[in-house]
Amino acid sequence: MNSEDRRQRFEAVAPAVIDAVRRFLARRTDPSTADDVLQDTLLVCWRRFDEILPVRPPSQGGTAPDAVLPWAYGVARNCLANAERSRRRQGRLLARVWRLDRPAEVVPAPDGPDDELTAALDALRAEDAELLRLWAWEELSPAEIAVVLGISPNAASIRLHRAKQNLREELRKTGDAAGHEESTEGSRP
Structure with a gap:
């Protein structure tokens, strides 16, 4: 199968997946994180699209487009878990840096600004x-x-x-x- 056919198949399924996964993520995290995770989810879906939606029709062992959504939810769930782990790691690193190397305190001028x-x-x-x-x-x-x-x-x-x-x-x-x-x-x- 050529890349144009693959792209067309993905574009036929993507709108339903995007809207559903966006709602799925909006109920679980803040809007900014939801947008980032949605992008990560779509990237994984694109990369692994042939695994979840083979060229064969369902009658010949292929996957129906409706079966894509649960798989996409699973991908989104994993991407969200990765984002949350990353945020926790960043928080721990920030706390560690704060303990080891606190910024100098800014002392205001005695008479206030000139x-x-x-x-x-x-x-x-x-x-x-x-x-x-x-x-x-x-x-x-x-x-x-x-x-x-x-x-x-x-x-x-x-x-x-x-x-x-x-x-x-x-x-x-x-x-x-x-x-x-x-x-x-x-x-x-």
């Missing part, structure tokens, strides 16, 4: 704000920022310099020069 800085960053172009966050918060060098953004290190350095200037200007507008005082050197009182 409203002027937040407002100044919000006023910048999104690209400039991201550059500054990568530099200040993630402590990346211009070369590392270049890798993150997919640009050259020289371009990252230039853009970072401009972003710092733009931030400085925004902070001046709000009356906060980021803790820096204007130089009065050379000016007369």
Whole structure:
């Protein structure tokens, strides 16, 4: 039998199997898991389709299409059991990692967020704000920022310099020069 005939035979049976197995799984698990298990079930059904629905008609020892559904339920049941085992293994692994390597606790700033800085960053172009966050918060060098953004290190350095200037200007507008005082050197009182 050629692959086109096999595909047509599968497509003739699949709609009834899909709807029935979807309902079967919906009664047993959450929607996301049901969708994943349905896909796994259909894959197994496709791979083993010739075993469950031979080319021969039922009168000659072949399997009737109605007999496919119980077999598909069995496949779905096994696929669901595999998904649940996998979820339990992931949970155990996560618990083990948590015990062995807890993430550092994030300590909030003593005075809370800097409203002027937040407002100044919000006023910048999104690209400039991201550059500054990568530099200040993630402590990346211009070369590392270049890798993150997919640009050259020289371009990252230039853009970072401009972003710092733009931030400085925004902070001046709000009356906060980021803790820096204007130089009065050379000016007369």
